[in-house]
Amino acid sequence: MDTKKKKTIIVFSGDLDKVMAAFVIANGAAAMDDDVTMFFTFWGLNTLRKPEKVKAKKSFLQGMFGRMMPRGAEKLGISKMNFGGMGASMMKIVMKQQNVTSLPELIQTAKEQGIKMIACTMSMDVMGIREEELIEGLEFAGVATYLGEADEANVNLFI
Amino acid sequence: MDTKKKKTIIVFSGDLDKVMAAFVIANGAAAMDDDVTMFFTFWGLNTLRKPEKVKAKKSFLQGMFGRMMPRGAEKLGISKMNFGGMGASMMKIVMKQQNVTSLPELIQTAKEQGIKMIACTMSMDVMGIREEELIEGLEFAGVATYLGEADEANVNLFI
Amino acid sequence: MDTKKKKTIIVFSGDLDKVMAAFVIANGAAAMDDDVTMFFTFWGLNTLRKPEKVKAKKSFLQGMFGRMMPRGAEKLGISKMNFGGMGASMMKIVMKQQNVTSLPELIQTAKEQGIKMIACTMSMDVMGIREEELIEGLEFAGVATYLGEADEANVNLFI
Numbered sequence: 103m104d105t106k107k108k109k110t111i112i113v114f115s116g117d118l119d120k121v122m123a124a125f126v127i128a129n130g131a132a133a134m135d136d137d138v139t140m141f142f143t144f145w146g147l148n149t150l151r152k153p154e155k156v157k158a159k160k161s162f163l164q165g166m167f168g169r170m171m172p173r174g175a176e177k178l179g180i181s182k183m184n185f186g187g188m189g190a191s192m193m194k195i196v197m198k199q200q201n202v203t204s205l206p207e208l209i210q211t212a213k214e215q216g217i218k219m220i221a222c223t224m225s226m227d228v229m230g231i232r233e234e235e236l237i238e239g240l241e242f243a244g245v246a247t248y249l250g251e252a253d254e255a256n257v258n259l260f261i
Numbered sequence: 262m263d264t265k266k267k268k269t270i271i272v273f274s275g276d277l278d279k280v281m282a283a284f285v286i287a288n289g290a291a292a293m294d295d296d297v298t299m300f301f302t303f304w305g306l307n308t309l310r311k312p313e314k315v316k317a318k319k320s321f322l323q324g325m326f327g328r329m330m331p332r333g334a335e336k337l338g339i340s341k342m343n344f345g346g347m348g349a350s351m352m353k354i355v356m357k358q359q360n361v362t363s364l365p366e367l368i369q370t371a372k373e374q375g376i377k378m379i380a381c382t383m384s385m386d387v388m389g390i391r392e393e394e395l396i397e398g399l400e401f402a403g404v405a406t407y408l409g410e411a412d413e414a415n416v417n418l419f420i
Numbered sequence: 421m422d423t424k425k426k427k428t429i430i431v432f433s434g435d436l437d438k439v440m441a442a443f444v445i446a447n448g449a450a451a452m453d454d455d456v457t458m459f460f461t462f463w464g465l466n467t468l469r470k471p472e473k474v475k476a477k478k479s480f481l482q483g484m485f486g487r488m489m490p491r492g493a494e495k496l497g498i499s500k501m502n503f504g505g506m507g508a509s510m511m512k513i514v515m516k517q518q519n520v521t522s523l524p525e526l527i528q529t530a531k532e533q534g535i536k537m538i539a540c541t542m543s544m545d546v547m548g549i550r551e552e553e554l555i556e557g558l559e560f561a562g563v564a565t566y567l568g569e570a571d572e573a574n575v576n577l578f579i
Contacts, residue, residue: 107571112282112418114278114279119462120432123430123432123461123462126542126563127563127567130562130563130564130566131567136567143282144278144282145278145341161355163354163355163358166351167342167351167352167355170342181463182434182463183488183489192481192484192485195481196479196482196485196546196548199479199481200545200546202545202546224285224361227359227361228352228355228359228361230355244289245285245286245289248286248289249289249290249416252415253266253415255416256570256571257567257570257576258416258417258576259418259430259576259578260418260420260578261432261578271441271577273579275500302441303437303441304499322517323514325510326501326510326511326514329501383444383520387514387515387518387520389514403448404448407448408449408452408454411575412425412574412575417576417577418577419441419577419578419579
């Protein structure tokens, strides 16, 4: 009998502080030997973008969205007191001083621990984000897949 | 034995993107034959307002809140890059181009699928929103009702 | 056999409206004889700050964060239409007119009902918030403790 527990987290937010909270919980659960699935949707997808510009076919508006949204984990702002990125920079400095793991490191750990990261295909269409713009190692799926995973989990969060 | 599964979603946010996520999950679950209850509270109530002005007895401050908050699903802004509604309009255009179902259609589908939509009466008092200002087909209840539903559900989200 | 049910709520947000929602749900569940654990992290910690300035050793940036963040439940803003605190004040007036319990009263009730309130130690490091700056009656722990509690609960929310 499989007694492994499972957790799912929808990462809707693209704010550094919220995404960090999501990965801290996900990595904590994986360290306790739980199965963990993270489902990235809307702004949360920005966490998974490659830092460099990737050529991709987009409509005019999708291109505009793409240029205005942060490219990857290093570029996310914080949800309060961001002041054009200064707040995020300050928070990163304090985190370093306090030996708190940075978001890129948290993502790396999540991959190494085998956390399943799914990019929501419907949101990718709305945001105009293409597979080739996102980091390696992701799965691509929609709400039915999320619901299937959530049905097997004992903790399901929307962040 | 009833083997139907149940989901509850608290819709606290009144942002178009978040409310859409809530309805996509709710409709997805209902399509998989789950029972679904959505509990609208605080800004989430704006989703359910009728688009036209409805005469209702309010205190001065409640009236002010009422005039400043969006009237219904068509008027919601997005949680980031809204720029006074321009972001929301852009997102709606992209959604149409991508054949993504609009929020009013999602709400219609939710009704047709028998999703239970509850308006939080305590929040209605705080926001000064009256029953007659909200769309048809809702139930009205408080936190005890929510908790009763959540106890029967296997997935409970706060959006 | 213990048939008590359990709920956990992560209070990530420091917005008056969201924190109120968290306490209304928590107190409602406790009134129905559930065990309830609230886990305060990031901006949510501001809810638990003492209103007076407390001397505490901090780095320069931690001190800046500390001065810019609200000190306690009375000082929280609302997540929309706050207008530098005016929105929060208006909402408090309406709540009083409607006999809705205020946040300080909700926190008092939570304590009296034996709700477990945990301050997230990792967030305290990042925000530079010290134990002595927070109200009495809290526990201090990290993500592993949260996950242990969530595993025992049938409703887990992230607010």
